[in-house]
Amino acid sequence: MQTLYQFGKDATLRLIGDYLELLEATRGLDDVGPSHFEKREWRLFLLGGKGVQAHEMPETAQAAHALHSGRRAIDHDIQSAVAGPLYIEMQAHALSLARRAAVLSDGFTTLEADVLHDEPELLPIYMHAAGVFSMSVLRKAVGTISDTGMSPRAAARAVDFLLPRLTGDVDPKRLVERLGSTLEGQARDLLGRYLLEAVVEAAFRRHGVAFQRETEYKALAGVVYDHRADFVVPDATAPKLFVEVRRSSARHSSLYAKDKMFSAINWKGRHSDLIGVLVIDGEWSQHSKLALAHVFDYVLPVSAADELARVAQAYLAGDTSKLLRTITFEISARNGGELPRRPDAPLADSVPDP
Secondary structure, eight states: OOOHHHHHHHHHHHHHHHHHHHHHHTTTTTSOOGGGGSSHHHHHHHHHTTTOOGGGOOSSHHHHHHHHHTTTTSOOOHHHHHHHHHHHHHHHHHHHHHHHHHHHTTTTTOOOHHHHHHOGGGHHHHHHHTTOOOHHHHHHHHOSOOTTOOOHHHHHHHHHHHGGGOOSOOOHHHHHHHTHHHHHHHHHHHHHHHHHHHHHHHHHHHTTOOOEEGGGSSOBOOSSOOBOOSEEESOSSSOSEEEEEEEEOTTTHHHHHHHHHHHHHHHHHHOTTOEEEEEEEEOOOHHHHHHHHTTSSEEEEGGGHHHHHHHHHHHHTTOGGGOOOOOOOOOOOGGGOOOOOOOSSOOOOSSOOO
């Protein structure tokens, strides 16, 4: 069986594909009608994005459309739209793992090293059954270990640590409830990693805008150093627009804003006709958004991906009014001296994902 994260990744990519189909069918959610609630998955997307929980979902398309219409003043949240169905699927997979683990351990009363070695994906289940809720705690006690694979010795050490803590009074369904925070954290990570950029890419494709993804080019040249943006239009050789995509909490937004602002200054200072766009999602502080708007030409919510694509399309067609910010930024040595050599290799982003 797949690990929770492996299953979640596959489910995330499939759900993103379904969500993009919904965006295509509704012209970016601008034309939502009763027929779009016939498919259960689309119903979950449309209502989940309006804050409706899975257990509150109406059974009929008509009732779902009526509920959606009654929430027109509520903005559609993309992350929430896909998070609901993803969590449901990951929860079901976790239950399958828990039931399998219960069978192999005689109701969580025994545990063999061969079981963990042969089916390492069950490790998080046995950990939670034993009251060990952190992989770092387990690794501190037994050394390097993972639910994607482990050596026979690592499996034996894990059993020695976990078996005395198994009580046997664990119901698989209750166990999955304990895994709730783990599932939520993995879902957030997966959606943050794959969803937002997929929405931007789909918008570019709908509007016929040429672009390169981060993995498709070496680097975008800057004043201080060269590194990669999430998207560059049309390409890194003759860039006209770059896009950075970032989800943040209010707690992290100031840190991310400083990092992204310097990236924009670095690139726009090198290319006088380069449009900078930051696509954001999450709870960015108003102060951070205002600061970013001084540097980036556009600071847009991810729901405005089609607007972004239209800006790129117009700019490539010669509409210079779309360029809103120019930055003069150069570095020179005093008295005509030479600067230190620039880095040969592109630098990674200075701020990691949360």
